[in-house]
Amino acid sequence: MKSVHVLEMLGISKTFGATNALQSVNLCTSAGRVHALVGENGSGKSTLMKILAGNYDKDSGKILLKGSDYSPRNPAEARHLGVAMIHQELALCPHMSILDNVLLGIESERFGWISSATTKQRVLEALEPLGLASLNLETRVGDLPIAQRQLVEIARALATSASVVVLDEPTSSLTEKDVEKLFQVIRTLAKNGKSVIFISHFLNEIREVCDDYTVLRDGKFIGTGIVSEKTDSEIISMMVGRSIEDLYPRSVRSPSETVITLDHIAGRILPQEVSLQVHKGEVVGIAGLNGAGRSETLRIIFGLDELYKGKLIVKEFGGMSTPHHRWQQGVGLLSEDRKGEGLALNLSIEENITLTSLKPGFLSLKRLALSANEFVVRLGIKCRNSQQPVGELSGGNQQKVALARLLYHGTDVLLLDEPTRGIDVGSKEQIYRLIDEGAANGMAILMVSSYLPELLGVCDRIAVMRRGVLGVAHPVQDASQELLMHEAVGA
Amino acid sequence: MSGPKRISMPKNLSNLGGLLFALIAIFVLFAKIVPNNRFQSLDNIETIARQSVIVCLVSLGSAYVIISAGIDLSVGSAAACSSVTVAASLAWLHLSPATALIIGILTGVGWGLINGILVTKLGVGPFIVTLSTYLIVRAAATGIAHENAIYGNPTWLDSLVSDVGKRHAWMLMPVGVWLTLLLAIIMSICLKYTRFGRHVVAVGSNEMAAKLCGVPVNRVKLAVYAISGAFAGLAGVMLYSRLTEGDPTAAQGLELSAIAAVVIGGASLNGGEGSIMGAIIGALIMQVISSGSAEKGLPNWVQQIVTGIIILIAVGLDRWRARRSLLSSG
Numbered sequence: 001m002k003s004v005h006v007l008e009m010l011g012i013s014k015t016f017g018a019t020n021a022l023q024s025v026n027l028c029t030s031a032g033r034v035h036a037l038v039g040e041n042g043s044g045k046s047t048l049m050k051i052l053a054g055n056y057d058k059d060s061g062k063i064l065l066k067g068s069d070y071s072p073r074n075p076a077e078a079r080h081l082g083v084a085m086i087h088q089e090l091a092l093c094p095h096m097s098i099l100d101n102v103l104l105g106i107e108s109e110r111f112g113w114i115s116s117a118t119t120k121q122r123v124l125e126a127l128e129p130l131g132l133a134s135l136n137l138e139t140r141v142g143d144l145p146i147a148q149r150q151l152v153e154i155a156r157a158l159a160t161s162a163s164v165v166v167l168d169e170p171t172s173s174l175t176e177k178d179v180e181k182l183f184q185v186i187r188t189l190a191k192n193g194k195s196v197i198f199i200s201h202f203l204n205e206i207r208e209v210c211d212d213y214t215v216l217r218d219g220k221f222i223g224t225g226i227v228s229e230k231t232d233s234e235i236i237s238m239m240v241g242r243s244i245e246d247l248y249p250r251s252v253r254s255p256s257e258t259v260i261t262l263d264h265i266a267g268r269i270l271p272q273e274v275s276l277q278v279h280k281g282e283v284v285g286i287a288g289l290n291g292a293g294r295s296e297t298l299r300i301i302f303g304l305d306e307l308y309k310g311k312l313i314v315k316e317f318g319g320m321s322t323p324h325h326r327w328q329q330g331v332g333l334l335s336e337d338r339k340g341e342g343l344a345l346n347l348s349i350e351e352n353i354t355l356t357s358l359k360p361g362f363l364s365l366k367r368l369a370l371s372a373n374e375f376v377v378r379l380g381i382k383c384r385n386s387q388q389p390v391g392e393l394s395g396g397n398q399q400k401v402a403l404a405r406l407l408y409h410g411t412d413v414l415l416l417d418e419p420t421r422g423i424d425v426g427s428k429e430q431i432y433r434l435i436d437e438g439a440a441n442g443m444a445i446l447m448v449s450s451y452l453p454e455l456l457g458v459c460d461r462i463a464v465m466r467r468g469v470l471g472v473a474h475p476v477q478d479a480s481q482e483l484l485m486h487e488a489v490g491a
Numbered sequence: 492m493s494g495p496k497r498i499s500m501p502k503n504l505s506n507l508g509g510l511l512f513a514l515i516a517i518f519v520l521f522a523k524i525v526p527n528n529r530f531q532s533l534d535n536i537e538t539i540a541r542q543s544v545i546v547c548l549v550s551l552g553s554a555y556v557i558i559s560a561g562i563d564l565s566v567g568s569a570a571a572c573s574s575v576t577v578a579a580s581l582a583w584l585h586l587s588p589a590t591a592l593i594i595g596i597l598t599g600v601g602w603g604l605i606n607g608i609l610v611t612k613l614g615v616g617p618f619i620v621t622l623s624t625y626l627i628v629r630a631a632a633t634g635i636a637h638e639n640a641i642y643g644n645p646t647w648l649d650s651l652v653s654d655v656g657k658r659h660a661w662m663l664m665p666v667g668v669w670l671t672l673l674l675a676i677i678m679s680i681c682l683k684y685t686r687f688g689r690h691v692v693a694v695g696s697n698e699m700a701a702k703l704c705g706v707p708v709n710r711v712k713l714a715v716y717a718i719s720g721a722f723a724g725l726a727g728v729m730l731y732s733r734l735t736e737g738d739p740t741a742a743q744g745l746e747l748s749a750i751a752a753v754v755i756g757g758a759s760l761n762g763g764e765g766s767i768m769g770a771i772i773g774a775l776i777m778q779v780i781s782s783g784s785a786e787k788g789l790p791n792w793v794q795q796i797v798t799g800i801i802i803l804i805a806v807g808l809d810r811w812r813a814r815r816s817l818l819s820s821g
Binding site for chain 2: 075077093095105109114
């Protein structure tokens, strides 16, 4: 069956000041197929997509959509021309209903008055192929779980008869079940003749739902082809330009005394029943589905949420505490929501790293900058200098800044909540290395993650949380992806 | 979490119900403590309605601005300025009352457009912009009036918010009250059932998303500030009507009363939500407190403490309710 190239981006170049973000990059996608756009942060794939979505102008090159010249002046026009971009931060109005959101900007109206009958009809038509037609259309989008919000945005793409639908890291915040649902939706979109561009770091997902791939690295086009014809390591090699032999380094660790004791603890709603011990020199992982209560457990330990029942002992300190005291005790939390909770985006790298360690009295700015710089180098944070606002960094580098804060402070008990979510392979490798170093040096690390291979690679013991109840911690050699998943879903 | 969260009742309806209950409760409270059963008399109710017209009108305009995640601190100044231009039109230019009324409204619209242009072009945020115009507009009004009040000759404008008296007793309330009620209904319908109204909410809820969807964000913002100005202008006409003079020092603090009414009525200063009818009830609550306190002989400062507490309770309740619905669905 011959497929037609519905989108052709040819020889696209873009420079920002002195930086060559894109150098003559090609991307061609076909109708009815799902195309993976793969590349580390800094590879240029975000810039390419911003050009496609109408946020930036290209410096040179040509873009053809369905054979005709395509050069949108702004995102609204791009949407109009048939390119629908589904961002990671969903572009939805949380206070408005599903109905209002799907047709925002393209409402059915006469002389300004919204015609409710036509509106409802159009929205139902858009929601039906996504399996959402049974939802109450008046529901406020802000009240929907994130998986459904995503589907509402996809519905909007359908309502505007998009020919190209771009999904930017759509699975980062979804449960396995939601991911499956999303994949069905993507296949439906492809079956309806759309060209879907799928941006993701998860190779297993790419393999499951994508037909073709294009790899970018350092602003250059590296290769394109059919997914099934390449192995994972081949694709990773193309992404990083070298082979990743040991993604999960594991040095010799000698667990010693207990530093965290959780004894039948429970929060107000979640978790419900957690008992666990974490020792110096080991990495303990908590697996489980979203909403099981894993983040809540970490927050209780750190003192962000209330401890309702049970005994909590951290080092020699018993009972609930506050973040302020935990920092003083040498305990640090790496938040799940790094943009919202973890970092002050408009402050510099240095300010973020040193925030918890500032001594009273006057600060020596020079000394602060020097010591922060050490960590920038040590963690390989890609930036102009340590004064750059953290908001300008890529996701992976932002996460490294958040981690740097914990290390700079001198914490020896780390609570990590999804430490590698939404970041590139290169940064992941570095973070795994840091975790391994920490454990080898006697740190106690408690890590929540939804990525099972990561838990199996990094942890010494793994426990699974299901509906607020933590199961027994398995030594890593006794655990497997199937075992952990079974426990997580209760099968 | 798989299905949508349980929504027990349309949030707006339960909000309005609660507000109405609060209004009645406060009214009853004052009815009990004011001697001679004076408070519940029809005459008093009419008085309360008449006295609330000015705050209600600016609340209508401010509601749109606040729902769009903006703010307008200049409405009091604009109302004062408009009362001055109305008086000047009558007394100095000898224009007809109808023309003077239109000039009053246009004065407000003019200042509103200036606000809108500055907000969309300067990029400093509506707080700073309207803080500046708050000063500038009142100064302009003072300048126009030569630092004095302007007395207007008697016209039908004087009866817009005054007691209907025996001859027009069939009307129950003066024209100003009915007009305010009509405008409230229109603005409420517009917010819910027109494309423009949806766009106002969208801009307040998530401006980036609205922009991505092709909503003309700058035009919407310009429009809401113009609307706010128009209502401030109309309020200025009513102000003139009540004082029969154009007073550049009048309506101090009107903007804060408007914001309070809109917030009590369920709006969030972050934008994206709010109710026009709620704002009206909010304005009425504040007026009842004011009238009741005056009837009871309570000093001004007591009244203001009560009003302040009402605002805290109203907003606190609203946030508590929002948090609770979030938690109950796990």
